[in-house]
Amino acid sequence: MKEDDKISFTAHLEELRKRLIICFIAVGVGFALTYGFKEKIFEILTLPLIHEMKSGDKMIFTGLSEAFFIYMKLSFFAGIALASPVVFYQIWRFVAPGLYHNEKRNIFPMVLFSVFFFSGGVLFCYFVVFPVAIKFFLGFASDIIQPLPSMNEYLSFTTKMLLGFGLVFQLPIVIIFLVKLGIVTVPFLRKNRKYAILLIFIVAAILTSTPDIFNQLLMAVPLMFLYEISIISAVFFQKKKEEKNTENKEKTEEG
Incomplete structure (x- = not known):
């Protein structure tokens, strides 16, 4: 490695360290701010569950330190969300x-x-999926079976679902990015629509973690809609790319 390359590599590492420190500080500040509202944040997160629970039912925690660490985790996640613009x-x-x-x-x-x-x-996920999914799972209660949802289990379930829906809703961005790179084309997306729909239902079944087809549809239908939006958007970007290539070609021929 040349001396200039070493200097450049060291400078990149120093720049990366600087950016990471700022991100960690931002997340730390976000954590400190949100920890003061931890009970309110948890209350908002549990509203879909509370709405479906019977009068007198309560959530539980099964370990002495469980509630404390749940509030810590929740504040950490909320702190990341609050600091996301800085990140x-x-x-x-x-x-x-x-x-x-x-x-x-x-x-x-x-x-x-x-x-x-x-x-x-x-x-x-919060306003549409949670009420339906929670109602489905609590529907297994009976005279001899009483649901006792714990704080840890509920936080794990909600964060996984919220993150899953947030990520799968990135589908249009991913497809448009692939089209701009030339990896896929609009005809390819249209031709393989049936395989995309199959993959969407597989992903929905995995992320919803339930055999109930209705809950799977709650994720699959929006994803199919987003897939069609992605194709329409890709048409626009592909036409724009072709026009730009034509313009560059004409300039080259004139030159």
Whole structure:
């Protein structure tokens, strides 16, 4: 390795360390701020469950330290969410120097739409999926079976579902990104629609963790809708790319 390469590599590591420190500080501040509202945040998170529970039913914790650590975990997750704008900005500042001008221009809208779709997935899960899924699981209660949901189990279930829906709602961003890179094309997406639908139902069955087809449809139907939106958006980006290539070709021929 040349001396200049060593200096460049060291500078990149120093820049990465600087960005990571800022991200950790932002998450720490977010954690400290949200910990003061931990009970209120947990109350909001448990509203779908409380709505379906019978009068007098309560959540439980099975270990002496369980409630404390649940509040710590919840504040940590909420702190990450609160600090996410800072984290995204630091990621942008780190990768920006290595991008071309047109790539820099495209990255910001992609990040903005990514946050939008992730938030949409989380909200859809909370307001639409949670009430149906919780009602389904509590439906197994009977005269001899009483549901006693614990704080730890509920937090694990909700965070997995919220994160899962937030990630799968990134489908349009992923498809548009692949189209812009030329890895897939609009005709390919249309031709393989049936395989995409099959894959969507497989992913929905895994993430919903229930054999109930109705709960799976709650994830699969929005994903199929997002897939069609992705194709429509990809048509626009592909046409724009073709027009740009034609324009560059004409300039080259004129030159």
